[in-house]
Amino acid sequence: MTVYQGTRLRVDLGSGKIARTTTPDKGIGARSFNSATLFNELAAGVDPLGPDNILCIAVGPLTGSSLIATCRFIASAKSPLTGYHGDSGARGFFAPELRWAGYDQIVFTGASDRWVYLRIDDDSVELRDASHLVGLDITQTTVQLREEMSDPDLQVAAIGPAGENMVRYAIISCNLSRAAGRTGMGAVMGSKKIKAIVVRGSKPVKPEDPDRFKRACAELRSRIETHPEFESRGKYGTTRIMDSLADMGVLPAYHYRSACFEHLQDVNGAALRKNHVVKEKSCYNCNIHCSRYNFTENSEGEGPEYEAQAGFSIKCGNPNLDLAVEASNAVNRLGLDCISTAEMIAWLMECRHEGVVHEKDVDGIDLSWGSREAITRLPEMIAHRQGVGDILADGARRAAPSFGPAAEELTVHVKGLELFSADPRGIKGYALMNAVNSRGGDHYRGEPMIELTGDEALAVKRVGDPDAAHRLKEKGKGALVNYAEHLGILSDSMTICKNISNCMDVVDFELAAEAYSGLFGREITAAQLWDACSQTSQIERDFNVREGLQTDEDTLPRRFLEEPIPDGPAKGTRIDVGSMVRDYYKQKGWRM
Amino acid sequence: MIRCDVNRCVGCRMCEVNCSDSHFGAVSPALTRIRVAKIEELGIDMAVSCLSCAEKPCLGCPTDALSVGQDGQIILDAELCGACGECIDACPVGAVSGSGGSPLFCDLCGGDPACVESCPTGALVDDRDTHVSLEAFMPFTGTPGQKRAHYVTSMAQPQREAWLAGRRVDG
Numbered sequence: 001m002t003v004y005q006g007t008r009l010r011v012d013l014g015s016g017k018i019a020r021t022t023t024p025d026k027g028i029g030a031r032s033f034n035s036a037t038l039f040n041e042l043a044a045g046v047d048p049l050g051p052d053n054i055l056c057i058a059v060g061p062l063t064g065s066s067l068i069a070t071c072r073f074i075a076s077a078k079s080p081l082t083g084y085h086g087d088s089g090a091r092g093f094f095a096p097e098l099r100w101a102g103y104d105q106i107v108f109t110g111a112s113d114r115w116v117y118l119r120i121d122d123d124s125v126e127l128r129d130a131s132h133l134v135g136l137d138i139t140q141t142t143v144q145l146r147e148e149m150s151d152p153d154l155q156v157a158a159i160g161p162a163g164e165n166m167v168r169y170a171i172i173s174c175n176l177s178r179a180a181g182r183t184g185m186g187a188v189m190g191s192k193k194i195k196a197i198v199v200r201g202s203k204p205v206k207p208e209d210p211d212r213f214k215r216a217c218a219e220l221r222s223r224i225e226t227h228p229e230f231e232s233r234g235k236y237g238t239t240r241i242m243d244s245l246a247d248m249g250v251l252p253a254y255h256y257r258s259a260c261f262e263h264l265q266d267v268n269g270a271a272l273r274k275n276h277v278v279k280e281k282s283c284y285n286c287n288i289h290c291s292r293y294n295f296t297e298n299s300e301g302e303g304p305e306y307e308a309q310a311g312f313s314i315k316c317g318n319p320n321l322d323l324a325v326e327a328s329n330a331v332n333r334l335g336l337d338c339i340s341t342a343e344m345i346a347w348l349m350e351c352r353h354e355g356v357v358h359e360k361d362v363d364g365i366d367l368s369w370g371s372r373e374a375i376t377r378l379p380e381m382i383a384h385r386q387g388v389g390d391i392l393a394d395g396a397r398r399a400a401p402s403f404g405p406a407a408e409e410l411t412v413h414v415k416g417l418e419l420f421s422a423d424p425r426g427i428k429g430y431a432l433m434n435a436v437n438s439r440g441g442d443h444y445r446g447e448p449m450i451e452l453t454g455d456e457a458l459a460v461k462r463v464g465d466p467d468a469a470h471r472l473k474e475k476g477k478g479a480l481v482n483y484a485e486h487l488g489i490l491s492d493s494m495t496i497c498k499n500i501s502n503c504m505d506v507v508d509f510e511l512a513a514e515a516y517s518g519l520f521g522r523e524i525t526a527a528q529l530w531d532a533c534s535q536t537s538q539i540e541r542d543f544n545v546r547e548g549l550q551t552d553e554d555t556l557p558r559r560f561l562e563e564p565i566p567d568g569p570a571k572g573t574r575i576d577v578g579s580m581v582r583d584y585y586k587q588k589g590w591r592m
Numbered sequence: 593m594i595r596c597d598v599n600r601c602v603g604c605r606m607c608e609v610n611c612s613d614s615h616f617g618a619v620s621p622a623l624t625r626i627r628v629a630k631i632e633e634l635g636i637d638m639a640v641s642c643l644s645c646a647e648k649p650c651l652g653c654p655t656d657a658l659s660v661g662q663d664g665q666i667i668l669d670a671e672l673c674g675a676c677g678e679c680i681d682a683c684p685v686g687a688v689s690g691s692g693g694s695p696l697f698c699d700l701c702g703g704d705p706a707c708v709e710s711c712p713t714g715a716l717v718d719d720r721d722t723h724v725s726l727e728a729f730m731p732f733t734g735t736p737g738q739k740r741a742h743y744v745t746s747m748a749q750p751q752r753e754a755w756l757a758g759r760r761v762d763g
Binding site for chain 1: 599602603604605606609610612613616617618619620621622623627629630631632633635637691712713734735737738740741755756759760761762
């Protein structure tokens with residue numbers, strides 16, 4: 001059934017034509033719109049970096065409303081990293097502005113022959129020359145556009161040098177450091193020669209049933225403020241998770257060679273606050289303010305989140321937090337995904353440790369654990385495709401063969417997307433999520449957070465199985481991942497922050513239904529929302545199958561299946577991925 | 593009037609959302625009487641609304657549509673307002689909101705400001721007795737947004753200096 005049909009901008013970069021149409025009519029918001037558009041409009045087998053790919057940027061009906069943290073846009077395209085469905089969300093302040101300008105989705109087709117940026121000012125929409133912005137990093141691009149348009153409040157989503165050079169894990173960022181980071185959406189934007197999208201909007205978002213909508217907003221605010229993690233999330237944000245992951249024995253130290261990091265106290269959330277954080281920062285309309293502004297010896301910027309912090313420290317065997325935070329600031333400016341970049345560097349360091357890659361293979365760069373040279377220079381070289389950076393810019397799966405089969409064996413990716421900074425062996429729900437979700441090796445599709453809190457009662461409530469809360473058990477994970485995946489799609493369509501909705505478990509389908517019903521002034525049920533999410537999940541799967549996905553790709557890197565965690569609290573654990581995948585397929589009604 | 597402590601503001605814009613929503617039952621940056629200036633490349637955030645300043649250059653309204661209420665708030669007589677936008681341009685810190693020339697002044701919500709109530713960090717204070725001088729900001733020309741950015745950057749100078757000198761949030 002039609003839940004919501006919004007306004008769509010179609011921008012054809014080949015002809016320069018801009019048209020207003022409507023979004024696909026089965027959507028509940030951003031991700032659901034984009035996934036349907038890609039499935040309906042893309043032919044199988046198109047080159048992700050060619051003019052036939054489509055880039056969609058979307059928000060949803062709740063974006064920019066008074067519902068807390070409805071602040072994300074979703075960028076979707078066929079991924080140049082995986083070759084399958086790609087998408088990624090960014091928080092901050094760009095998405096609400098796009099909604100206030102009156103648009104739910106922008107669909108870019110074709111490719112421009114010169115660099116352009118798209119300017120949206122309510123009803124006025126135009127492509128403008130961006131040749132003067134080429135080569136600028138994301139901060140410089142944003143500041144330059146705000147200055148030349150005499151508008152410090154302008155919202156800008158831009159790519160950096162990495163996107164321009166079509167690094168396959170380039171990001172699109174707004175507010176300098178809020179990244180749509182995964183699956184290379186910045187590379188697709190670069191392939192179309194779009195340097196930035198700038199937007200100003202002034203149209204109101206007005207609920208049709210204000211009392212009902214207000215009640216849903218108040219309920220969400222209350223659930224957040226009474227949540228046991230409310231204070232610590234405000235103080236540490238995602239960096240709080242590092243100590244928990246250490247306690248569980250799932251740190252990815254020295255590229256998964258150890259689950260314990262001897263320098264944990266020097267690089268954790270407390271160390272970050274003590275030495276680098278100068279203030280807390282927030283996204284649009286959020287009462288948690290889980291982000292932070294940092295200073296290092298040589299840089300400053302917003303962040304890091306856990307992934308950049310752990311990726312450039314623990315994963316790379318680097319005890320120097322100042323260096324890790326500096327790397328986080330650098331990749332944000334260059335426009336690189338911090339997860340994929342950290343994984344590439346840590347992988348090379350392990351290859352060097354194993355003696356299968358040598359400094360001479362990487363332009364003489366020191367690849368010892370924690371090497372300052374590797375952590376500072378490689379991101380620059382990757383973003384500009386200089387020297388070995390040109391090979392590394394294509395991601396682990398494509399780069400590895402250049403370094404030989406032994407190096408290839410050490411890569412950590414699923415379907416070409418590099419993994420996060422945790423060891424999936426000791427968190428089986430996350431392992432399954434990484435194995436099966438539509439964008440490849442990714443934990444954030446929907447966080448199966450219940451297994452981190454170990455809350456059996458909640459596991460029973462959500463998926464009817466207390467074992468789902470046991471992170472070392474394979475049992476119950478099919479249902480858990482299916483639920484988390486649905487909640488992820490719901491959040492990606494409501495455009496609410498998943499750190500809140502999924503990780504704090506404060507948004508459920510009933511509350512979402514109240515918010516939608518209040519906004520539209522008609523009854524939208526939890527079951528309808530669940531079905532809409534099932535439909536999006538199926539569309540993404542069908543897209544991937546059409547692109548040639550085989551079921552044996554729903555797995556994890558060999559080491560996680562065969563080699564047990566060598567040390568720490570989860571010592572001895574490995575993954576029986578087959579049983580979990582079968583369980584998950586059963587939940588989905590899919591055949592092996 | 594509403595004052596913002598730049599050291600506490602995290603830039604979430606909940607004040608804008610709740611100002612807009614409480615007055616109009618809708619959310620839009622064109623409908624809020626308080627605006628958060630975000631100087632992202634410097635890490636600065638600060639909300640700006642009418643400060644009921646000592647100078648009150650907005651009162652130079654050519655149609656005498658503006659007067660001062662008992663709490664220092666600027667009161668607009670909509671029947672007299674010609675929507676010329678002069679008051680918006682006259683404010684040295686860009687605190688007068690409004691599009692199409694029709695101004696929106698902070699009305700203190702009749703006594704219980706929605707922005708103060710909604711601020712998650714306690715950065716906003718309802719202080720009706722202070723009337724700061726904004727004379728130092730008079731010479732700066734630009735759009736209201738540029739004036740807000742200029743004002744906020746200036747107000748955040750001590751904060752920036754402390755950061756550069758090594759002050760950390762837990763320090």
